[in-house]
Amino acid sequence: MKSFGLATVCAAALLLAAAPLAYAETIFVSNEKDNTITVIDGDTMELVTTIETSRRPRGIILSPDYKELFVAAGDGNIVDVIDTSTLEIIRQLDSGPDPELMDVDPEGKIIYIANEDDSMVTIMDLKSGEVFAEVPVGVEPEGMAVHPDNTLTAATSESTSMAHIIDNETFELVANVLVDSRPREAKWTKDGKELWVSSEIGGTVSVIDPATWEITHKISFEVPGVRPEQLQPVGMDFVKDEALIMVPLGPSNRVAVIDTKTKEVVDYILVGQRPWHGEPSADGKRYYVANGLTNDMTIIDLDTMKATKSVPVGRLPWGVAVMPGKTAAQ
């Protein structure tokens, strides 16, 4: 931790009172076991409030305009939509059974939802909840990622070990790529030229070329003194203008850092227990990761690549969403 001079602190305080800082942000953490969302002020890292949700909230994402927060409540069989200003549930989306992860198209019109217990991807209108299609995919769908140009959506199926590619116009499958066991998250690079998929039980991250749908790289993990079966990649988030990707490794209590150019692991950062999903801060300087078993969120400084602090959240925290700016409650 850096130490600041008193003058700096005073200046900062004055600034705070006058207008929100450029990096003012709000952090939302879904707590799977508490049925709540913890809301944290990104400046002070203090608790703002706790929002009660439907049962078993896991996947948590923001609309592209940051006005709405979507929370997939698996046991509630519903997606709660929370107004990010008032922090109230303003409507619910009838997502179909057991929603887990979701993604919203870049225009903010359509939401793609993985129905874990139903082997379906539900595609619906973000506002009205009208269902456009239910696409059958492999068993236990989980990861969802809309292509940056909005032509395709990737869905992983955990039990079937595949990444399924859905055409966003026809809602038909255009490709199915076999990856290692229990694929979790899928992420496109901004240019849409790479699809990254994490395989939890396989212990690898695959990089898929959408021109051929072939796996061009497979990245595995190794930490001296840590049992290989504990190195289980789950979440994935690009940071530093996509120069790096952060990969929480569940039971190994570490976040791996992969160089996206060389496809090599450059660092392992020790965090809390069972880091699951994370999110970079709005200004891209920090990475927040939810630790399922220690009920906290670790803050990693992306310049020093060190864990600087941990913030208590609810029980069995699952995922993180970050909104620039503050809520009305702050």
Place this chain on the structure above:
Amino acid sequence: MVLLRLTSLRFPRALEARLSLATLLIVALTFASSPNVAQEEEAPPAAAQAKPAAKSMTVVYLGKEYQEPLPLSFAEKVITDKGIQGARQKLKEANQAGGFLGYSFELEETILPEDADVVAKAKALLAAGNRYFIADLEPDDLLAVADLPEAKDAIILNIRSSATRLRQEECRKNVFHIIPDYAMRADALAQYLILKKWPNWYVMRRDTPEDQDYLAQVQRAAKRFGGKIVEDHLYDLPPGARNLDSGHQQIQAQMALETERSPDHDVVWAINSDDDFGDYLMYRTTRPRPVVGTQGLQATAWDKSYTESGGMRFQRAIPRIANRPPVERDYTAWLALRTLSESAQKSGSVEPETVKAYMLSDDFRLEAFKGQALSFRTWDHQMRQPVILGGGTRVPVGTSPQEGFLHPKHLTDTLGFDEPETKCKF
């Protein structure tokens, strides 16, 4: 012994950064409309449903309607479709997944009456070209089928028997064991008891061949992990009626009598495969002692309390087709078919030789709700897997291997017969 406690010893693991093309299967069915996909000629519009040059695998579920002990409680339903329901569930899933890659799977259900000639039936099935068998068979029947000359290149998956001899002296090259054996079960419980510092075990048992096998494994586990059997007590009272007015009074007196003269102990280890007295022990022993073994806290591949690592999906799936919760054999049958369907898809072949080579390779890393990859021990074809400690509690007590029981290669190899101990010679 390769067992190490509280000492970390690992072999460096080669970084698997390079891509193995063999493990890759890609179906890129294309649309004219999708910009990122290479154009291919005449791709049908319903790409997901199209099955290009289907590779098909038929798996025989070979079982017998053996008479099984009735549950001790009248309140418990007698289940007559253990196993097959798990296989049926996996068949649905395998075809759903296989459909995307051009694979199809069939399950040939062959469940014979107890007095039927399973060998003759197996011969006919083999003559018809079948090579994949899920064996819901007792050891003698299993061996009789496996030893048929025409079964030499078959793959037989044992989902039923925990008999250690099938993994030891009487192991067979064409037989794979999905279900944990008694050695794994005894080790799984023993590790937990040692962790709890409960090393003194009072064994109460009957004397069936299964009970004798389990006893030998408890004795072995005591030696391995530093436990002590303070007495091996044969319970020889006749089984009571399953339902008896005021029977609980008699049971109460009996169990206290049976346990009062025992040397002091930390737990009672019940070995009662016929399930006719073990449950009576709980809360009725003279000293206040927990009960483990075939009743009380049990080591099992599946438990009704288990919800972790996606396990709820299986807990929900079986009641939908079977009108009851899953039992261990449903899980092992599900796992057996999953082993075959995954191996076919990942190896790219439905030929037994290729499938078998894949099952025994380092690439075989099966996901099955246990939070880590399952694979086969090459020395005896036993599936290595974490074992759940449950059996009656509303939430699982734990999963073995326990913290601190380390192994240079696979932690799960601290359960059951490790390579240096094996008596199996293929």
